[in-house]
Amino acid sequence: MTDTPIVIAGAGPTGLMLACELGLAGIDVLVLERLPQPRTVESRAGALHIRTMEMLDQRGLLDGFLERGRPLRDVHFSGLGLDLSDMATRFPYALFLLQAEVERLLEERAAQLGVRLRRDAEVTGFSQDETGVTVELADGSSVRADYLVGCDGGRSTVRGLAGIAFPGTSATMTTMLGDVELAEPPAADIFQERREHGRFSVLSYGPDWYRVLTNEFDHVAGRDEPVTLETLRKSLLKIAGTDYGMHSPRWLSRHGDAARQADRYRVGRVLLAGDAAHIHFPAGGQGMNTGMQDAVNLGWKLAAVVRGQAPDLLLDTYQAERHPVAARVLHNTRAQTALWRVDDHTSALREVLGDLIGIDEVRLRLAGMISATDTRYPMEGTDDLLGRRMPDLDLEHGRVHELLHRARAIVLDLGGLPPLAAVVTGWADRVELVRACPAEGSGLGADAVLIRPDGHVAWVTRVGEQPDLDALRAALTTWLGPAGPHGEQVRHGPALPPMQNPD
Ligand SMILES: Cc1cc2nc3c(=O)[nH]c(=O)nc-3n(C[C@H](O)[C@H](O)[C@H](O)COP(=O)(O)OP(=O)(O)OC[C@H]3O[C@@H](n4cnc5c(N)ncnc54)[C@H](O)[C@@H]3O)c2cc1C
Missing domain, CATH: 3.40.30.120 (Glutaredoxin)
Known part of the structure; x- marks a missing residue:
């Protein structure tokens, strides 16, 4: 007998979305989160894409997100704008909404659905057998569950303990990020340029704060090397020639463009989702979205299996469907960062691609990829609708x-x-x-x-x-x-x- 059907390690967007899906299905679920408090200062992702909004809409949850977000008409591929306004969807835009806010809304929803979330609860070990998984916590306690899902981020403890390999490509560049105030901001809300010594972006995130990013291609810094306002300023001065009067940082961080993916999403009763299963450069803002979409693919399958309605084999379709989706995301982010390089050959390639994006079919193809509206799962049969998302048709009564x-x-x-x-x-x-x-x-x-x-x-x-x-x-x-x-x-x-x- 287990204590709970499902334990989720990690209360980021993936773990919380999965908890909501399971809670909605009436499954008792326990989320274990290492952090004692929700993240409020650090807010990595900044946008929901079309397919994620559609999924929230499918659950009747989107209005709360729309009320707090700001629609953006364009997404981009390596900084080349992709107008979404003619996409075949009810929501032809991206929604600017900070990850911290997404997590807050999901956490509230999970609580309404009766999900138990335990903070200050770090998963440090597990062992599994035919009847369940025993999950060990840092405080020496343990929980017995039918299944454990590792939604514990890019450095996933669950993935490591499960012995799941994480192959891929190593970082080739360094990005520094600062959420700061600017005394002399650029005029445009989104300002990005490639210059001789690298690339930089200045994004207006609120009435008086900005996200400043620099990309340097001539060295790879260690991920854990500290970032200070002065190191970010130096990098921006080198690339942009100005620091825009940068001051009062809220959050400073550094990341590279390593792109890695778990070679298996499941080992017996242990599964991975979100960044625990795939990491990549945040080009096009796809990471949080891909994780939330993993969760929506996995939730109903896990619910059917723990209810005893569907065989355990159903869980294998999670990897079969979601592994190729994330592999494609890794692929497109590699292409995007390659296109940022500041040499003449890359500039020529960007010009060619920029020209091609002027063709609607090319623009819509790339927009469908970034927005994940083109996701198609393998299914028996040849009809073009099979495996695709069901269009949100208007019906005589409702939709x-x-x-x-x-x-x-x-x-x-x-x-x-x-x-x-x-x-x-x-x-x-x-x-x-x-x-x-x-x-x-x-x-x-x-x-x-x-x-x-x-x-x-x-x-x-x-x-x-x-x-x-x-x-x-x-x-x-x-x-x-x-x-x-x-x-x-x-x-x-x-x-x-x-x-x-x-x-
Ligand atoms: C600068 C930047 C910008 C980004 N912009 C975007 C964007 O615009 N759009 C987008 O879609 N994505 C973006 N991303 C990516 C996005 O932030 C991640 O893909 C997303 O956070 C993944 O969610 P997750 O829930 O899978 O993992 P995480 O958000 O990393 O959450 C994992 C959780 O697990 C907890 N945890 C870890 N280990 C344990 C343990 N042993 N026990 C218990 N709990 C544990 C952690 O504390 C954390 O709360 C960006 C990333 C960066 C760095």
Whole structure:
């Protein structure tokens, strides 16, 4: 008998998002966080991307984030702007919102869902057997769980103890960062330039504070070398020729462009997510977003397994789906930092790419990659919708994302297909059959789809086609486990009322 089904190590954005997903599924979860207090001064990430916003919207949580954030029309690829305003989404922008605020909102939500968060609780060891994992803490106590998820950041203790290798590429440059006040700031809110001795950015983060970043390509500093206001000033003076009257630092830090990824995301009952599974240079602001998206992929699977509905094998699909996504992120950040170099050849390459970005198809391809709207998981079948995120169609009553507020799988019948009910009945405790009509002008070209709890399409029947019910049964079995002896449960629109927002 275990103390709790799931222990999560780390209350960063990944661990908290995972805790929210599990809490929503009614699973008892314990989060162990080394820090005694939430991080407030150090706020690494500064933006939510489209797919992350869509995922929060799927849970009815986005309004609280939108209220506190500021929309940004562009994201960038290596500093080359990518206009998002014509992206196919309800949220065609990035949301400027500090990581500390994201963590605060998620922590509040987790508390509402009954998640237990223990601070000042550092995980120092674990051992696992067929029935569970015993997690050891620095204070000498231990907790027994069915599964342990290491969301404990780039230097993950869980990853190390699990013996999971972390291959990749080492740092080739040095970045210094300061959240500071400026007596003479540049006129633009976002000012970035490449000059002879490196690259620098000055980003307006609030009424009177700025994030200043310098990138030097001629040396690699140790990550733990201290940064002072004077070292940052010296670097900025060398590259930009001015320090913009920098003073009153809130946070100073240094990082490189090492890009590494866990070779396995799972060893038995121990899994990794977020920075514990992948690190890379924060180019394009993808790290926090990728971690939160890992959590949404993993949460419903873990819930189904600990409830005994789905076999443990379902957890292997987490690595199969998410490892390639992060590998691609590592790849694109390497390309972005390579393009920052300040030699003439790189300048020529940037000009060519800048020109190509003028072509809508190229811009949208890169924007889809940074925003993660192009994520597609491998699925049986050839239909282009399979594995992709379900578009948030307007329905006659409500819209599709509202159907996912409770994180249950949905068979959405848009074409009035009576045979679906007889199939779905076997999974009635795990999937809802929703009969709805698309609003006028809101077409998908499909009569029915199976939408997983994370919003990805796992079965589709196109308009006018005979539905392949065997394929639907197979998809339900793959994603939700074998059928049970349950009665039919059909919901007709209107959609569910939205969940309460974090505050
Ligand atoms: C300068 C900078 C800018 C960035 N900008 C962006 C951006 O704009 N967009 C973006 O998406 N990403 C950005 N990132 C990346 C982003 O900050 C990380 O990807 C994100 O923090 C990862 O979240 P996480 O929850 O996986 O890990 P973390 O945020 O590192 O959280 C891990 C948590 O685990 C705790 N912990 C560690 N060890 C233990 C242990 N043994 N026991 C218990 N608890 C433990 C830690 O205290 C921490 O709270 C940026 C990073 C940097 C450095």
